[in-house]
Amino acid sequence: MINESEIEKLATLARVRISDAEKKALAGEIETILEYVDQIKEAVGDAEEVVGEHKNVMREDGQPHERGIHTEAIVEQFPKKEGKSLSVRKVIDQG
Amino acid sequence: MEKKRTIHEALEALSAGSLSSVSLVEEMLEQIEKKDEEVHAFLEVFDDALKQAKDADAKRAKGGGGALLGIPIAIKDNILIKGKVASAASKMLENYTATYDATAIEKLKDAGAVLIGRTNMDEFAMGGSTENSAFGPTHNPLDTSRVPGGSSGGSAAAVAMGAALGALGSDTGGSIRQPASYCGIVGLKPTYGSVSRYGLIAMGSSLDQIGPMTNSVADAELLFSVIRGHDKKDSTSLKETAQKDGASKKIGVPRALLELEGLDSVVRERFNEGLEKLKSAGYEIVDVDLPSAKYALSMYYIIMPAEASTNLARFDGVRYGLHIEGDTLMEDYALSRGEGFGKEVRRRVLLGTYVLSAGYFDAYYGKATALRRLMQKEFHSVLEAVDAIATPTAPTPAFKIGEKEDPLSMYLQDIFTVSANLTGMPALSVPVGTVSEGGVELSVGFQLIGNHNSEHVLFEAGKIVEGGTM
Numbered sequence: 336m337i338n339e340s341e342i343e344k345l346a347t348l349a350r351v352r353i354s355d356a357e358k359k360a361l362a363g364e365i366e367t368i369l370e371y372v373d374q375i376k377e378a379v380g381d382a383e384e385v386v387g388e389h390k391n392v393m394r395e396d397g398q399p400h401e402r403g404i405h406t407e408a409i410v411e412q413f414p415k416k417e418g419k420s421l422s423v424r425k426v427i428d429q430g
Numbered sequence: 431m432e433k434k435r436t437i438h439e440a441l442e443a444l445s446a447g448s449l450s451s452v453s454l455v456e457e458m459l460e461q462i463e464k465k466d467e468e469v470h471a472f473l474e475v476f477d478d479a480l481k482q483a484k485d486a487d488a489k490r491a492k493g494g495g496g497a498l499l500g501i502p503i504a505i506k507d508n509i510l511i512k513g514k515v516a517s518a519a520s521k522m523l524e525n526y527t528a529t530y531d532a533t534a535i536e537k538l539k540d541a542g543a544v545l546i547g548r549t550n551m552d553e554f555a556m557g558g559s560t561e562n563s564a565f566g567p568t569h570n571p572l573d574t575s576r577v578p579g580g581s582s583g584g585s586a587a588a589v590a591m592g593a594a595l596g597a598l599g600s601d602t603g604g605s606i607r608q609p610a611s612y613c614g615i616v617g618l619k620p621t622y623g624s625v626s627r628y629g630l631i632a633m634g635s636s637l638d639q640i641g642p643m644t645n646s647v648a649d650a651e652l653l654f655s656v657i658r659g660h661d662k663k664d665s666t667s668l669k670e671t672a673q674k675d676g677a678s679k680k681i682g683v684p685r686a687l688l689e690l691e692g693l694d695s696v697v698r699e700r701f702n703e704g705l706e707k708l709k710s711a712g713y714e715i716v717d718v719d720l721p722s723a724k725y726a727l728s729m730y731y732i733i734m735p736a737e738a739s740t741n742l743a744r745f746d747g748v749r750y751g752l753h754i755e756g757d758t759l760m761e762d763y764a765l766s767r768g769e770g771f772g773k774e775v776r777r778r779v780l781l782g783t784y785v786l787s788a789g790y791f792d793a794y795y796g797k798a799t800a801l802r803r804l805m806q807k808e809f810h811s812v813l814e815a816v817d818a819i820a821t822p823t824a825p826t827p828a829f830k831i832g833e834k835e836d837p838l839s840m841y842l843q844d845i846f847t848v849s850a851n852l853t854g855m856p857a858l859s860v861p862v863g864t865v866s867e868g869g870v871e872l873s874v875g876f877q878l879i880g881n882h883n884s885e886h887v888l889f890e891a892g893k894i895v896e897g898g899t900m
Binding site: 337342345346347348349350351352353357361364365367368369371372373374375376378380391392394405408409411412413414415421423424426 | 526527529662665722725727728729731732739743746747748749750751752753759760761762763764765767768769771773776777779780781783784787793794797798800801804836837838841
């Protein structure tokens with residue numbers, strides 16, 4: 336059984352704020368979904384992993400593009416900035 | 431159903447000089463003006479659409495070409511177009527402007543297409559009705575009290591209401607095919623890796639695929655030929671997408687799967703009529719057995735949320751997207767994500783976090799991926815004996831807006847579509863006739879699933895199913 340405190344733990348792990356009312360609803364909904372997908376537990380069998388045609392792709396070492404050509408567009412998207420710098424919360428306490 | 435102009439017909443008229451791209455786009459904008467307040471297929475109609483059309487006409491006048499020169503195409507809001515907002519219908523990305531073109535968009539631009547606007551969808555492509563958009567639902571043009579399906583519901587509605595001659599959607603578990611089925615148009619989920627995912631906002635990366643939504647099978651074929659191809663920017667892009675032939679002239683029907691509860695009897699009738707058409711065209715219809723397919727939906731609702739919760743971890747409100755300030759860094763994350771993500775997205779992120787957590791990983795994700803491999807093997811072996819596997823696209827026609835409130839009943843709409851994503855196989859939905867509901871003709875879709883890189887086998891059979899239904 337999934338209860339509200341488990342939903343709260345998951346929400347903390349997933350970094351998502353969930354209201355108390357929604358915790359209650361989600362506990363029931365996720366329980367129902369898990370009951371359904373539990374069907375797979377009755378299934379038997381396995382198969383060797385097929386060696387796929389998909390392979391990891393690396394680029395050549397070196398400069399992928401001219402320095403700075405994307406900076407403006409990317410800086411434009413920053414929620415908070417100082418000049419061209421992304422401004423973030425201070426995470427280290429002094430002292 | 432009213433017959434819609436196809437891309438092929440428009441191209442013929444454009445090259446004969448009896449039609450200009452400008453007048454074509456004006457025609458589309460007129461439809462939008464007339465219908466979109468009620469349908470809400472578009473999140474944004476591009477203000478440069480007419481300019482693009484003018485450029486296309488000028489290029490054509492100078493003898494320039496392009497497979498889609500001057501053809502208006504609508505784009506699902508999770509595919510990036512440089513300089514345009516790409517919100518994935520989420521508050522999280524409401525103000526996000528794409529900094530580059532998706533490869534599929536680059537290819538459309540190279541082919542001369544006119545990008546007419548970005549279409550509504552379920553937030554982050556999570557849903558089957560387009561009711562999960564943060565910007566309000568889309569309504570089905572065939573009956574506006576009903577859903578258009580989803581998650582590519584805006585793209586399907588745009589094509590069905592004559593506001594675009596084709597559209598791009600994305601399909602993770604049926605998100606192109608099911609809305610195509612509900613809106614009476616054609617939708618293709620291509621072979622995994624045949625269309626680049628570069629510039630597609632990721633949901634389930636082992637399942638996602640961009641594909642065409644059109645008024646005819648031949649149009650889907652054309653649009654697919656434009657957007658497919660190897661792309662080094664997508665590590666799962668296939669090197670080889672040469673088409674394989676179907677040799678058997680056999681269509682397999684997984685009868686046991688059709689016995690599962692929930693398949694509407696009228697949908698079954700239309701499906702059988704589609705099979706009859708194939709039979710009269712010389713195909714042999716045979717029963718096939720796919721024992722693991724009955725677990726496909728269960729596998730899907732484990733693997734997809736696992737991948738989605740991982741993919742969506744990138745939205746933290748730091749570098750782009752919604753940022754809400756709390757008292758601590760942890761609160762910044764939780765508030766930004768709690769506010770930025772809608773209800774269904776929060777649900778799937780939590781579900782994914784659950785199935786990936788240490789105590790449950792083997793029982794859920796481990797087991798689901800093992801079964802996925804088994805099912806892939808079964809599909810491969812069946813598709814050695816038959817050209818394609820046929821099922822209805824969805825178990826029912828379009829349902830009413832607000833009708834499916836509990837998430838599981840919505841998920842069950844995906845029962846016939848998810849297997850193609852789990853196996854990476856191409857699947858095509860073609861309208862196979864209509865069902866009369868309260869005086870309105872609702873559309874039913876016929877699905878054909880083929881082996882990897884055998885889209886053209888699906889097109890060939892799909893043209894037979896489509897014949898005489900428009």
